[in-house]
């Protein structure tokens with residue numbers, strides 16, 4: 081009886097809420113269960129149009145990353161906890177003083193596609209309308225800027241024509257510079273399912289690497305880095321010379337075709353010419369051209385392999401040109417599709433979060449737009465010209481032209497190109513304000529004023545995903561500590577700066593209504609972004625907002641799936657524009673002693689790891705920074721699998737483990753973008769990335785940096801298993817999160833006395849047990865505080881990692897008996913020490929070795945592995961890797 085009552089009251093305490101995932105631009109709907117003020121479970125929302133019940137591994141782990149020990153809970157000024165008033169009084173006065181002396185262009189905001197639309201709207205209103213400068217840019221500059229301008233040039237407005245359903249309904253899906261299997265996993269799973277149901281649907285992947293996305297590809301084009309515009313120019317001239325143009329569409333709905341075709345023919349007039357510059361066999365290219373030409377339903381998805389380039393805008397337009405020339409746009413299963421990265425990259429674009437935009441798809445190129453926005457805001461000091469784009473903004477900080485910068489929801493010391501330069505610029509800036517959820521990010525360490533922000537599950541507002549779908553990210557937990565919502569922090573700051581009117585909101589819905597009303601102003605058919613039908617939404621309706629795709633107007637009150645179906649575009653002539661593209665390769669070709677460093681994402685980490693790094697589950701898939709390198713290059717450079725390698729450029733270096741991988745092209749390596757100084761000593765890939773940008777949109781060339789490469793001069797190798805979060809004093813370390821503490825892998829280049837070294841890292845420990853040989857070839861020690869195990873250290877001379885059992889992780893913090901103490905020191909991990917290998921299935925924590933055994937024992941498909949081990953049966957993100965392991969083992973027998 082009593083247990084029944086207990087169950088009932090537990091159920092009563094449980095509540096579920098409908099919200100949206102805060103990671104990628106797929107924008108999945110999530111049902112979150114809370115109990116005792118904590119999220120205890122999440123599942124995919126069955127009725128959300130982005131995911132229909134699915135979640136990927138990051139989404140499924142949302143509840144695990146909720147309780148980060150590193151949360152920032154109080155405002156800090158110069159490192160000391162202070163009240164909100166102290167922090168914001170100081171900052172507002174400093175802003176006003178700097179503006180009074182040097183003018184408004186001496187201050188800047190640097191924002192993020194992870195802010196909610198309401199946050200973004202306020203930031204933009206404050207700085208452009210009241211402070212009086214457009215020095216407001218965002219990490220979307222690193223991400224979507226190329227696509228934004230390509231859209232504007234072709235369609236007159238920054239609008240994605242298609243929707244996710246098109247990816248399922250198409251007959252030919254071309255993924256260009258997109259590793260959707262890792263970066264947009266739920267969309268990828270939808271494609272996998274569509275292809276299973278209609279095997280005749282063709283999938284083509286254009287990527288210099290053979291990525292896990294190629295798992296479902298009928299054709300992979302491993303093109304030379306940066307050669308995509310030659311490919312699509314080649315396609316345009318092929319379409320013309322093979323009579324596959326839609327002349328009616330071209331004449332009725334477009335302009336500029338002849339000029340675009342002429343350049344395309346001059347540069348890429350034959351398949352042979354394309355094959356040569358793309359470094360891919362001509363018949364393979366011709367197959368793809370023929371698929372595009374002969375099918376009505378073609379979707380071309382493009383992502384960072386296109387955008388992150390010194391000619392990214394042109395590449396985007398080269399793709400769009402081919403769709404316009406064949407009328408493959410605005411129809412079911414036929415569209416170019418720029419897929420967005422961050423949960424609210426699109427929302428940021430709607431409110432004009434970039435330095436060269438105004439709110440609601442208006443711009444600085446028309447005085448009418450500037451005046452319309454100024455009047456609507458009753459702006460007291462409206463910016464009249466574009467501001468500085470991200471790379472130039474940090475240059476201006478370095479030069480002292482910008483003297484105060486407010487960074488929100490982004491970590492530029494890790495994610496900007498030439499990241500060491502960015503760090504130095506911030507360190508010498510007069511006022512660096514950072515709004516963060518996490519206390520000790522690399523950027524937070526440069527802050528004079530550090531402001532605690534609420535984050536997912538606490539903050540409340542809207543986000544827009546890749547298919548223009550606006551969803552509510554719901555706030556259902558109270559802010560931890562003294563954290564505040566980003567929009568609220570800015571509104572208080574604005575009032576403290578003296579802007580008493582214009583920032584007196586009490587509910588997010590008021591901001592949203594204002595944003596919707598602005599989108600309606602003088603609009604019908606003037607601007608694509610129009611959510612006029614939502615301008616009167618009540619607070620209650622807003623709090624229960626169901627996903628809806630913009631435009632949302634009186635004519636389309638339930639939203640709009642596809643744009644441009646009627647051939648109307650938002651240009652002065654209402655026709656779409658072809659852009660004549662002169663294809664270009666990346667700015668800097670590699671020298672003979674360099675390789676090209678390509679960078680991007682891994683499956684289970686999100687950007688700079690500030691949230692996903694804290695989950696042992698998520699970090700166990702790929703634990704350390706690494707590089708992928710082709711076997712021929714590894715042989716030429718005498719690099720062995722798992723050995724540490726050093727990449728260098730711009731006086732900086734990246735250390736990572738060698739992964740020999742035939743998926744790489746020769747002369748090119750891939751490094752993940754994620755690692756930072758919280759998780760590794762010297763593995764910030766962006767410190768090596770050149771700050772070359774696209775001259776039109778300012779997006780950096782993240783995918784192509786020539787770097788030097790050599791083996792790391794390791795003299796000793798070791799690991800620490802410890803309760804302490806530290807930065808070990810040695811040349812290389814990488815930190816892994818375990819359930820109780822941390823595991824570090826270490827490598828040194830100096831000869832050290834291990835015992836002395838260890839005790840320097842742990843001055844607080846007095847109870848040591850040590851074991852070594854006279855030559856100090858091997859050394860092993862365990863340290864205890866009050867009988868509890870705080871550290872185990874194991875080191876050996878040379879490059880080989882000492883045997884490390886997972887058993888040790890579980891002993892941390894415990895009071896241990898003599899037998900266990902002895903076992904630790906002797907390295908005898910006996911019970912439970914078996915190594916499952918790297919975790920492939922993060923959901924069920926199934927390791928590579930276990931999977932390999934099952935394959936050898938007779939599981940010959942991902943499905944069979946799932947039935948035996950469960951791997952791949954939850955989110956499905958590991959299925960490409962399961963298939964790769966099956967192939968690998970079957971090839972070796």
Ligand SMILES: Nc1nc2c(c(=O)[nH]1)N[C@H]1C(S)=C(S)[C@@H](COP(=O)(O)OP(=O)(O)OC[C@H]3O[C@@H](n4cnc5c(=O)[nH]c(N)nc54)[C@H](O)[C@@H]3O)O[C@H]1N2
Pocket residue numbers: 104105223256257258259260262263264286287288289291304305306307308383384385386420421422678679680681682683684685686687783
């Ligand atoms: N797991 C995970 N998912 C994420 C994120 C994350 O951090 N982690 N971040 C999100 C964000 S913000 C974004 S923007 C998206 C990015 O999503 P994607 O763009 O899919 O991811 P990337 O790994 O940056 O790059 C995609 C591919 O471009 C290829 N590439 C490099 N150079 C070229 C080239 O010259 N031509 C072509 N055709 N391809 C090239 C790379 O080899 C890489 O495989 O992911 C989102 N999803």
Ligand SMILES: Nc1nc2c(c(=O)[nH]1)N[C@H]1C(S)=C(S)[C@@H](COP(=O)(O)OP(=O)(O)OC[C@H]3O[C@@H](n4cnc5c(=O)[nH]c(N)nc54)[C@H](O)[C@@H]3O)O[C@H]1N2
Pocket residue numbers: 192193194195219220222223224384388421422488489490491492494495496515516517518521533534535536539566679680681686687688689690691753765766769782
């Ligand atoms: N080499 C290389 N570099 C790249 C890329 C690449 O492919 N290669 N990709 C680029 C791209 S596409 C992107 S989008 C960027 C991403 O790079 P960043 O934006 O720097 O990455 P994040 O780690 O997502 O940073 C977001 C920060 O916001 C904090 N945060 C979370 N929620 C909130 C909140 O509600 N409020 C506030 N104030 N803070 C919050 C998080 O703790 C985190 O530290 O990286 C770019 N850099």
Ligand code: SF4
Pocket residue numbers: 101102103104105106107108131134135136137138139140264265266267
């Ligand atoms: S696919 Fe993206 S939005 Fe969906 S659960 Fe995964 S990370 Fe979240």
Ligand SMILES: [Mo]
Pocket residue numbers: 222223224421422
């Ligand atoms: Mo991004």
